[in-house]
Amino acid sequence: MMWILALSVVAVFVIYSFHWILIMLNSNNIKLPPGSMGFPLIGETIQFLIPSYSVDIHPFVKQRMLRFGPIFRTSLFGQPVVITTDEEFNKFLIREEGKTVEIWLGPLAKVFLPGEEDTHLLESDFIKYVRQIILSHVGIENIREKLLPQMEHFCSETLRNWSTKTSIEVQHSSANLVLELFGKHYFGYDPEKLTENEKVPQSFINFFGDGLLSIPLDIPGTTFHTCKKDSQKIYKLLKNVMEERRKSQEKHRGDFLDQLIKDMGAEHPMNEDQVIYFIVGIWVATFLTNSTILAIIFNFLSDHPSAIEELRVEHEDILKNRDGSSSSLTWHEYKSMKFTQHVINEALRYSIIFPGLLRKALKDIPINGYTIPAGWMILVATPTLHVNPEVYKDPLAFNPWRWKDLDSATVSNYFKPFGGGMRQCPGAEISRAFLATFIHVLVTKYRFTKVRGGRIVRDPMLGFRGGVHIKIWEKPVHN
Numbered sequence: 286m287m288w289i290l291a292l293s294v295v296a297v298f299v300i301y302s303f304h305w306i307l308i309m310l311n312s313n314n315i316k317l318p319p320g321s322m323g324f325p326l327i328g329e330t331i332q333f334l335i336p337s338y339s340v341d342i343h344p345f346v347k348q349r350m351l352r353f354g355p356i357f358r359t360s361l362f363g364q365p366v367v368i369t370t371d372e373e374f375n376k377f378l379i380r381e382e383g384k385t386v387e388i389w390l391g392p393l394a395k396v397f398l399p400g401e402e403d404t405h406l407l408e409s410d411f412i413k414y415v416r417q418i419i420l421s422h423v424g425i426e427n428i429r430e431k432l433l434p435q436m437e438h439f440c441s442e443t444l445r446n447w448s449t450k451t452s453i454e455v456q457h458s459s460a461n462l463v464l465e466l467f468g469k470h471y472f473g474y475d476p477e478k479l480t481e482n483e484k485v486p487q488s489f490i491n492f493f494g495d496g497l498l499s500i501p502l503d504i505p506g507t508t509f510h511t512c513k514k515d516s517q518k519i520y521k522l523l524k525n526v527m528e529e530r531r532k533s534q535e536k537h538r539g540d541f542l543d544q545l546i547k548d549m550g551a552e553h554p555m556n557e558d559q560v561i562y563f564i565v566g567i568w569v570a571t572f573l574t575n576s577t578i579l580a581i582i583f584n585f586l587s588d589h590p591s592a593i594e595e596l597r598v599e600h601e602d603i604l605k606n607r608d609g610s611s612s613s614l615t616w617h618e619y620k621s622m623k624f625t626q627h628v629i630n631e632a633l634r635y636s637i638i639f640p641g642l643l644r645k646a647l648k649d650i651p652i653n654g655y656t657i658p659a660g661w662m663i664l665v666a667t668p669t670l671h672v673n674p675e676v677y678k679d680p681l682a683f684n685p686w687r688w689k690d691l692d693s694a695t696v697s698n699y700f701k702p703f704g705g706g707m708r709q710c711p712g713a714e715i716s717r718a719f720l721a722t723f724i725h726v727l728v729t730k731y732r733f734t735k736v737r738g739g740r741i742v743r744d745p746m747l748g749f750r751g752g753v754h755i756k757i758w759e760k761p762v763h764n
């Protein structure tokens with residue numbers, strides 16, 4: 286067993302070294318951006334993965350930016366990469382999707398796409414279909430008509446449950462909350478009806494973020510291997526749900542899965558495997574992002590009682606002004622929340638979860654006298670926008686009040702938590718609505734305090750070392 290493992294490691298090393306040398310030879314007559322490529326195979330991956338304990342942009346990016354300038358080359362996860370922090374060039378790259386660059390999923394593709402040939406799933410026709418289907422299920426109309434009350438009910442139940450515990454770890458508990466809430470909406474996920482073995486593994490919830498940016502070595506013991514195994518378990522869960530749906534008489538649940546099954550074999554190109562991978566992808570995109578943002582909101586609110594107070598006033602006013610025709614949050618009420626949106630914006634600004642947007646050069650790209658060769662990966666480091674001190678004074682401070690003074694042009698240029706251009710996130714509005722609904726229930730019905738934790742870590746995904754532990758209790762009646 287050990288010698289097979291050793292042989293696999295050597296084989297992977299040799300293949301990657303060749304791959305790396307070929308890339309460098311091909312780029313010989315090209316003037317590459319400055320930088321350092323580190324060692325064959327691992328490049329500078331180890332340095333990239335060294336954790337930092339600040340919300341500031343990743344020190345790996347910051348140090349090289351100071352040394353080489355805003356656009357520099359490196360090698361990460363066995364791939365040559367150009368990292369750009371140049372605001373104008375980044376805007377250009379975001380606009381050039383499908384022309385000069387295309388989205389690159391990195392190790393993620395190997396976890397989520399059923400096979401290499403399925404990279405066509407990222408092409409524009411397919412993506413258009415995906416966006417349309419996402420927006421028809423979690424877009425404004427559905428949020429307004431049915432999702433707001435459903436989310437409010439779910440958040441109330443969850444908070445009631447959390448309030449019965451001595452304390453909860455927020456990042457982990459939020460991940461479970463988001464998984465259950467959206468899993469239910471996407472394909473009827475109901476963990477209470479499943480055995481422990483059928484449920485989403487806790488290792489997936491805890492470590493999946495790390496797997497997204499890990500070396501794609503599929504060998505037991507690696508993060509990548511664990512994530513891949515967990516993904517297969519989830520794939521099996523979805524496969525069973527699909528089979529049950531096929532057999533069942535109950536036809537119209539009206540969720541994502543129903544729609545995708547209905548569309549299979551029609552004009553669009555998804556087969557059963559692809560439908561499953563798609564649902565898992567959307568589910569992960571939802572839980573990874575929203576649970577981290579929620580943990581950040583909890584962490585910073587518990588350090589800023591004056592922000593909680595301002596939220597409380599805003600949400601109690603909403604309840605006072607209700608005319609009695611509705612007993613749960615309406616679209617109008619959600620849209621009237623000002624300070625809540627400032628808190629959400631600040632959490633989104635502060636906490637860009639990924640180090641940037643990943644792209645692949647479709648052709649040689651000339652920039653500032655250098656060339657980014659076709660086939661190279663590009664990390665469009667959007668987080669630098671969010672800590673620009675000329676736009677955000679004292680950028681590392683959590684200050685939701687700053688949003689009162691920011692005009693819409695500045696916001697559209699210097700605030701990109703959901704990306705931009707063709708690939709702009711279709712889950713932006715549902716995420717905002719979910720976070721606002723959660724805050725509404727939290728501040729109108731509960732009180733909370735931090736018990737311990739809250740140490741931010743970037744490794745390079747954003748999270749909390751040791752978690753954030755919160756004690757929650759129901760608001761006293763007279764208060």
Ligand code: HEM
Nearest residue numbers: 412570571574575642643702703704707708710711712716
């Ligand atoms: C706070 C929550 C979220 C954040 C911060 C976020 C962030 C992002 C970002 C930055 C991108 C652009 C990626 C790129 O250009 O490379 C993106 C794309 C995407 N997001 Fe989100 N997202 C969130 C929630 C969601 C949710 C709830 C869904 C599903 C309903 C979702 C589905 C997607 C999809 C499908 C894409 C790819 C779109 C395309 O390629 O055209 N996201 N997201």
